[in-house]
Amino acid sequence: MSYDLNRIGEEILLAVRNELYMNFPYMDTALCALSFVSGEEQKITTMASDGDALYYSGRWIADRYVRSRTGMNRGYLHVIFHCLLRHIGKAAGKDPVLWDIACDTAVEALLQELPYDCIAERDRMPVRQNFIAECSGEMKVVTAEGVYRKLLREERDRLQLGTLDAAFRVDDHRLWIPQNERQRRQQEQQDQKWDNMARRTMSLMKTMFRENMGRGREVMDRLEVAVRDDVDYRSFLRRFAAPREVMETDPDAFDYIYYTYGLELYGNMPLVEPLETREEKRIEDLVIAVDTSMSTSGETVRMFLACTYAILRSTETFTRKVNIHILQCDNKVRADDEIRDLDELREYMSRFRLKGGDTTDFRPVFxxxxxxxxxxxxxxxRGLIYFTDGLGFYPRSRPAYETAFVFLGQPPASIPVPPWAIRLVLEIPDLQRTLERVEEEEPELTDWDELPRT
Known part of the structure; x- marks a missing residue:
């Protein structure tokens, strides 16, 4: 007797989806968002998704289901969370080996926190458990982005990466990378679809759980990170601008009706004249502190300062005469450069050198x-902006001015950031996007060489 394994595989997937829906009703749309397609043409031997369909091997599905029904449920949910957390759309430009491990780690860490019998894991692999525990100790929420930065920073050898990949891999990620422009556009559309679906899932969860999130808290935390809007450092920087009058007409405060009525009534004498000044928010007094300890990369400092420089020289935020102090500090203040106008700012960035390299102590700056x-x-x-990795000694009392700590990447959970401080978490793509936006308007932005320490 011959069996149609593809048909059997599809029936198993339908049964799995129905069982998951009974336990995760707030994920109804997400669970049903992928169509089931045989993966024979793509040579898929397990499961894979491109955000539009779930490609599967009927033989693998049947074998996994026979071995463990809960294991199959867990595998299906693993793929859905990849989509909901937008791991597919964020894969571009990343090391595929590290990104695959990071995404699988983030999903498995999430599944581990969900106490549902339908996805219970029979045997937990020590390698997987140890790595998840390691990541949980360094991050408040284990995300793919956080794990990816950890792997980049640690530079593990091929054997170690291969061990992690084998311990976490459930599905095939080969369809995540578009092969042509048409697939790239389709992926952008799929990413937007899953972003909307994640927001809808969060909305349903808030409605269903109300004040007691209970079992849904872990899902909620991951989704909040996934749907977080791109950080606009340019808009953030403007919060430190102070209102002042500038010598420009204010069309919003000018009434053209009385102006034209006067011209009609008296010939060439308007009843009102345009205001010669207008109130705008401009940056004048500001302190920018840069953490120059050994834990801070010169390249990331360069990117941060280049982006800040480009924004500050924008005519919308930067006055001709300013009072900006750029401080470099590790365990003591190493440099204080005063910036008085645009020319000084340009000159400063052209000769900037990183000073320091000791341990980090934020208190001397304050x-x-x-x-x-x-x-x-x-x-x-108006305020002080401190660019740092977050590792250091913080002041106990709140200063009289507003303070913002800008982190490149989510700081570890162990870092006691003061509750009075503004926290802004930037990823390298966030800085790059902001820099690209400004460069479109300021095409003459200076290129800087590597920043040596002095």
Whole structure:
């Protein structure tokens, strides 16, 4: 007797989907979003998805289901979470080996926290458990982005990466990378679809669970990270601008009706004239502190300062005459460069060198800035922006000015960031996107060489 394994595989997937829906009703749309397609043409030997369909091997599905029904349920949900967390759309430009491991780790860490019998794991692999525990100790929420940065930073050898890949791999990720422009556009559309679906899932969860999130808390935390809007550092920087009058007409405050009525009534004498000044928010007094300890990369500092420089020189935020102090500090203040106008800013960035390389202590910067304020060096200091990896000693008391700590990547859970501080988490793509937006308007942005320490 011959069996149609593809048909059997599809029936198993339908049964799995129905069982998962009974336990995860808030994921109804996501669970049904993938059509089932035989993966013979793509030579899929397990399961794979491109965000539009789930490609499967009927033989593999049947064998896995016979071995463990809960294992098959877990595998199906594994693929769905890849889509909901937008791992497919974020794969471009990343090391495929590290990104695959990072995504599988993030999903398995999430599944491990969900106490549902239908996805219970019989035997937990020590390698998998140890790595998840390691990541959980460093991150508040284990995300693919966080694990990817960890793997990049640690530079593990091929054997170690191969061991992790074997321990976590459930599905095939080969369809994540588009092969042509048409597939790339389709992937962008799919990524937007899953973004909308993640937001809908969050909305349903809030409605169903109300105040007691219970079992859904872990899913909610991951989705909040996945659907987080791209960080616009340019908009964030503008919050430190102060209102001031500039010599420009204000069309919003000018009434053309009275103006034209006067011209009609008296010939060439309007009843009102346009205002000669308008109020805008411009950056004048500001402190930018840069963590120059050994844990901070010169390349990331360069990118941060280049982006900040490009934004500050924008005519919308930057006045001709300013008072900006750029501090470099590790365990003490190593440099204080005063910027008074655009020309000085350009000159500073052309000769910038990284100074420091010791341990990190944030307190000397705040003590130094307090001394500057007491000495009357600022007219109206709006705030201090501190670019750092987050590892260091923080001041106990809140300063009189607004303070923002800008982190490149989610800081580890063990870092006690003060509750009074503004936190902004930037990823390298966030900085790159902001820099690209500004470069479109400021095409003459200077290129800098590598930043040596002095």
């Amino acid at each position: 003590e130094y800035v307090d001394e500057l304020v007491a000495a009357g060096k600022f007219t109206s200091l």
